[in-house]
Amino acid sequence: MEFRINPTMEQKILIWKTFGCCRFVWKNLLDERISYEKMNKGKLLNTTPAHLKKDNSFLTEVDSLSLSNTQLNLNQACKKLFPKGKTPKFRAKEKDKRSYTTNWINNNIEIILKSDRENYIKLPKLGRVRIILHRSIPDGWRMKHATIKETASGKFYISLTFDVDTEPIETRKKFEKVETFDYSMPSLVVSSSGENDITKDDIRWYRNLEKRIAKEQRRLSRMRYGSANYWEQKHKIGKLHEKASARRNDFLHKLSRKVSDTFDAVVVEDMNLQHMSKALNFGKSAYDNGYGMLRNMLSYKLNNQGKVLVKVDRFFPSSKRCSACHEINHELKLSDRQWTCKSYGTHHDRDKNSCKNLLDEGKDILNRWASGDSSLILAPSGVLSEKKLHPQAHSNVRQDGE
Ligand SMILES: [Zn+2]
Numbered sequence: 001m002e003f004r005i006n007p008t009m010e011q012k013i014l015i016w017k018t019f020g021c022c023r024f025v026w027k028n029l030l031d032e033r034i035s036y037e038k039m040n041k042g043k044l045l046n047t048t049p050a051h052l053k054k055d056n057s058f059l060t061e062v063d064s065l066s067l068s069n070t071q072l073n074l075n076q077a078c079k080k081l082f083p084k085g086k087t088p089k090f091r092a093k094e095k096d097k098r099s100y101t102t103n104w105i106n107n108n109i110e111i112i113l114k115s116d117r118e119n120y121i122k123l124p125k126l127g128r129v130r131i132i133l134h135r136s137i138p139d140g141w142r143m144k145h146a147t148i149k150e151t152a153s154g155k156f157y158i159s160l161t162f163d164v165d166t167e168p169i170e171t172r173k174k175f176e177k178v179e180t181f182d183y184s185m186p187s188l189v190v191s192s193s194g195e196n197d198i199t200k201d202d203i204r205w206y207r208n209l210e211k212r213i214a215k216e217q218r219r220l221s222r223m224r225y226g227s228a229n230y231w232e233q234k235h236k237i238g239k240l241h242e243k244a245s246a247r248r249n250d251f252l253h254k255l256s257r258k259v260s261d262t263f264d265a266v267v268v269e270d271m272n273l274q275h276m277s278k279a280l281n282f283g284k285s286a287y288d289n290g291y292g293m294l295r296n297m298l299s300y301k302l303n304n305q306g307k308v309l310v311k312v313d314r315f316f317p318s319s320k321r322c323s324a325c326h327e328i329n330h331e332l333k334l335s336d337r338q339w340t341c342k343s344y345g346t347h348h349d350r351d352k353n354s355c356k357n358l359l360d361e362g363k364d365i366l367n368r369w370a371s372g373d374s375s376l377i378l379a380p381s382g383v384l385s386e387k388k389l390h391p392q393a394h395s396n397v398r399q400d401g402e
Helices: 009-039 050-055 057-061 064-084 200-221 228-262 273-278 290-303 350-370
Strands: 002-006 099-103 110-113 119-123 127-132 142-150 156-163 178-183 189-191 265-269 308-312 338-340 347-349 376-378 383-386
Touching: 009 050, 009 057, 009 064, 009 099, 009 142, 050 057, 064 099, 119 142, 178 290, 178 350, 189 350, 200 228, 228 290, 265 290, 265 350, 290 308, 308 350, 338 350, 347 350, 350 376, 350 383
Parallel strands: 178 265, 265 308, 308 383
Antiparallel strands: 002 127, 002 156, 099 142, 110 119, 119 127, 142 156, 178 189, 338 347, 376 383
C-alpha cells in the first residue's frame, strides 16, 4: 500500500543522507565481496555493515535497518550473479533508485491518526512524518516493512508491506441480523432497517465542495495559462478534489464499518454497471461510482468477520413484486412511489416494498446456503450468489425490478 508523505526540510535532508549511506554501504560491501570471491573461488562473503561504521561515523546518523536491508539485497544479488560469472552493478549516484527500506520492530513504525486531515507516520530516526492516508489499513494487518522513496519530481512516498492474517476465517452458517441496501431514485440508498439510508442530506457537504470546485474552476479558466496565478489556482483545485474524495472515502468507510459490525449479512441487487454508477452518484468530482465502492468495502469488511454479502440476481423483480402476496405488478412505473396491490389491496411504499422483497430473497438464499444448496457459490471475496447469475452482457435489457 503506497501513501504520499510530506517530510519537513530537515526530514528530507535526513532521507537524502540515508539514500547516500545505502549507496555507500552497497559500494563498499560489493568491493569486499568481489575481491573475496576472487580469492576464495565460489565462496560468498557475508559481512554486515558494522565494520564500515567504525571508520565512517556518518553511517550511524541514519536508520541502521536501511543499511542492513542494503546488505541483504546485495547478498541476494551476489548469490544470483556470482555463479554466472557476473557481478552486481555499482550504483551510480544519478541512476540510483532513490529509496530505502526499513523494518517494523517493536512499534518503531507507527501510524498516528490525529484528525481527518492530519495524520503522521512515526519512522526510525525521522520521527513523525506527515502522511496522506487515502485509505484505511484493515484491522489485524501487521506492518512488516516500509520503503521510503523519492520520485523524479521530488515527491516522497512510503510503501508499506503487511503481514495479513492468512488463517482462513470460517464463514458462518447462521445469519440472524440481515440488512439490505437498495438503490432508490429520489433518495440515494435505502436500507431495510431504515437505519442506514443514505439521503441527499447525508452527502450535502459533498455537493457544497463540488460547487466550490466549480467556482474555482471558473476562476482558473479566466487566468492566463502558465502564469504563476494559474499554477497556484490549479494546485488549489487539486487540493479540493483530494479533500472531496478523502471525505467520501471516509464517509463510506464509516458506514460500511458500522453495518458490517452490526449485521451478519447484507443483501444487495446484482446491478449492472450503468445502474450502479447512477446509484449513490457523488457527482462530477468523483468519477468512480460510490455504490460500487460501498459494496466493495462492505464485502471485504464482512468477509473479514466470516459474514457475507448476498447478491440477488438482477432479474429478481424486487420493485414489482408485492412483498405480502408475491403477485407481480407489471404496470408499476418508475415514477410510482406508492402503489396498491390488486390482489389483496396491500398498500406499498415503493422503496420499503422493494427492500422487504430483497430481504426475504436474501434470507432465502442464506437458508439455502446453510442447508448446502449446490446452486449457490461463495466467492473468496465473501460474495454469496446463485452460480448462474444473469450475465452483464445483457446490461442494456431493462431490469425487471425497475
Ligand atoms: Zn399483494
